[in-house]
Amino acid sequence: MFEQLTQLVQQFGQEAVVNNNAVPNEHNEAVLSEAGNSIFSSLQKMASEGGIEKLAGLLQGNNAQDPSNPTVQQITQQLTGSLGEKFGLNNSDAAGVAGSMIPQILGGLVKKANDPNDSFQITDLIGAISGDGTQTSGIMDTISKYGTQFGLDQNADGKLDMDDAIAVTKSSGGIGGFLGKLFGK
Structure with missing residues (x-):
């Protein structure tokens, strides 16, 4: 980054x-x-x-x-x-x-x-900012907390979990696609 x-x-x-x-x-x-x-x-x-x-x-x-x-x-x-x-x-x-x-x-x-055409991705930015896994998990907790507002609750169960991540990543290109969808990519 x-x-x-x-x-x-x-x-x-x-x-x-x-x-x-x-x-x-x-x-x-x-x-x-x-x-x-x-x-x-x-x-x-x-x-x-x-x-x-x-x-x-x-x-x-x-x-x-x-x-x-x-x-x-x-x-x-x-x-x-x-x-x-x-x-x-x-x-x-x-x-x-x-x-x-x-x-x-x-x-x-x-x-x-x-930018999907740029090699630098939102996950790179989050990883560089957060440093270690505990902070990355904090970002992921926030994504879970607010993600339903951004249409990431793929199975409409009212929470974000691995089922939603799997559904989004299959359709949107991996974890980068998952985070990209959250951040308006």
């Missing part, structure tokens, strides 16, 4: 960082690197602290591109503080850089993860 994140940071950081006079040129690469690290660590922290519902919400539709989304705001604020602290950017400039990059990068990451 980090490779895809780095590519998106480079892509969307051109205007926000490299072409921005508020960011000294000698800090361009470090600021871009900080943006990628900030996004990744924020998402991991959210998963480890039980913010699974926030992550699931972020991965649906266009939520990742919405600057008013609380998760996007949280990551933007973290990067804003970090840019001020580490690179001496004033709050307004740091907020401008973070505010223009974070929604675009997160939106691009979710778009790549939901």
Whole structure:
């Protein structure tokens, strides 16, 4: 996941960082690197602290591109503080850089993860964010809790279980298809 994140940071950081006079040129690469690290660590922290519902919400539709989304705001604020602290950017400039990059990068990451023609899949994103099996199971618990709202209850028994997963994966291409259906793929 980090490779895809780095590519998106480079892509969307051109205007926000490299072409921005508020960011000294000698800090361009470090600021871009900080943006990628900030996004990744924020998402991991959210998963480890039980913010699974926030992550699931972020991965649906266009939520990742919405600057008013609380998760996007949280990551933007973290990067804003970090840019001020580490690179001496004033709050307004740091907020401008973070505010223009974070929604675009997160939106691009979710778009790549939901693109069936891209080798990067939503399961890669969840695996990278969650790290170990306990957090992955927490994400799966959230999927079970909210999955019926997204049409994943294939046998209409009111719960998500292995029978539903098997039905969706047979028709939708494996666990990636199962998670993809949940996240709007």
